[in-house]
Amino acid sequence: MAGGALGLVLLGLSAAYLVTALGFPRGTSAQPGAGFYPVLVGAGLCAVAAVFTAGAVRRRWTVRRQALPAGAQGRVASTAAAVLGFCALLPWIGYLATTLLFVGAVYWRLGERRWRRVLVTAAASTAVSYYLFGVALGVPLPRGVLFD
């Protein structure tokens, strides 16, 4: 990815932050309101992002592609997808089912191909973590809207 493109993305986000902050009550410099500080932060962010982008374009900064082991990007993408899946599924199917699926999927994807070991690990880690956090530490782990 070119550094210039990254800079433009950051500049866009900084500008969006500043525009939103400008909508808050700013007050006066002697009596600053809730928007005073965010406007300063937003203006600073835009300035830094602009200098960063200009520097990246001038130096033609690019991120070097590293030689990765086979299937590396797939493993990263599927592990990240599993984390996002955990977040999405937890409120719906609850902690037990989500954790069972999550551990099984990640462990298998990271290279464990013996399915019995995957199943036992998923079941054991779900049970142990449920007992430790849900029972011993009293964390109210979700039961899931579908099972309530």
Added chain:
Amino acid sequence: MGALEGTLYGLGVALTPGNLLACFLGALIGTIVGVLPGIGPVGAMALLLPITFGFDPTTAVIMLAGVYYGSQYGGSTTSILVNVPGEASSIVTTIDGYQMTRRGRGGAALCIAAVGSFIAGTVGVLGVVLFAAPLAELGLRFGPPEYLALAIAGLLTLSRLSGGSVMTALMMVGIGLALGTVGMEPMSGFTRFTFGLVQLGQGIELVPVIVGLYGVAEVLILAESGLAKLHVTSVRLRELFPDREEWRRSAGPIARGSVVGFLIGLVPGPAGVLATFVSYTLERRVSRSPERFGAGAIEGVAGPESANNAATSSAMIPLLSLGIPFSAITAILLGALMIHGVQPGPLLITQRPDIFWGVIGSMYLGNAMLLILNLPLVGLFVSVLRLPQRLLATMILLLCLIGAFSVNNSPLDLWVLALSGIAGYLFRKVGIDPSPLVVALVLGPLLERMLRQTLFLTRGDLTAIVERPITLVLLLVGAAAVVGPALAATARRARRLAQARAG
């Protein structure tokens, strides 16, 4: 309370059964975290933070601080035996430590690393005892303008020292400050950047951000690496004793590393990492046989391993004395104090001497525990590395998810964790250090409060703050940290150009 009286009182606090157990558990968890390449002390401390909610604040901070300095001990083990640094501050140790292992002197390297860490840790604690209380007294004279200037100077210096370009570090600071503005503004109750999400009213929680940036991101990096099995070298107890020559060669580096590490720990930034690099360079410079460095010189282990432990202790001084964190790790400790309703700052020493002196006392006890733990149990700690990495990675990820959820029992925190994890992975890929973001996220609300109070005090005239000597010095230090090196480089270029023209 004087330094000696305070230290004895602190040892008394640290020696209560609950605090002693917390210190032991923290040191043990820290060592394991240091040994494991998957999760660092920042992520581990953030994960443990929710578990400490039920503890007394002193016990909570003692345990979390134990994880911090315990990880510095554990980090050297994998550096020396496996050539894989458990922590960033152990990278330098791999250079000569692993070469010593290849020559069959890995045990001696581990022993020197542990003894050096203990001595440096003790020197560091002594420094904290001597300097923290006077600095807190100085801090009592600080008003909002001084705190504002200190926070700005700290963030600017951190931007210079955190690695990578200043602009990317400043960008990280800006993002951290911006994230710190999300939620309800405490003075007026006005909600900012919540986009209709009620849960965002409380702001962005620190724990999921840190666990995502340091824990989830690290697992994604592990997943990318292919999770190859590590080749672990076994060490027997009798191999742990250095010979007379190794002891003699290590004495100077341990002493110099302790002093260098202590001084660098006071500077905002990744003190532990910087201290090891500075110490290694110093030892190579002062050595009569610098050619041995890189081929298994014990000085290359003794100096850096002492330096990172001394830095760990002195990094606590700004936090305990002024309530200002200058690194991601001390930011978590600050977060822990605030969650327990303790207001960190110069009044901590008088209002909560149990925390101030208790943490200092526990640091000394923790260092002694770590020396006893690390040498005989090195085989046990190393055996953790024999677990399949794919299993470790999966379990760390699950722990990150439950840990982030358990802070507020909020699904929103899980999304923050996931997005921070993906962002942290991308930062790592492009070589950006996320620690300025974390420090800015913690310092942001303080910065805003101090800015507003300063503006009230000066009736909107910010130029009034440069009329105060302390604020002026602090702001000049911050500005020098950012523009100083650039100006020096320009001057060098101009001088070279002038010489070339003259020649």
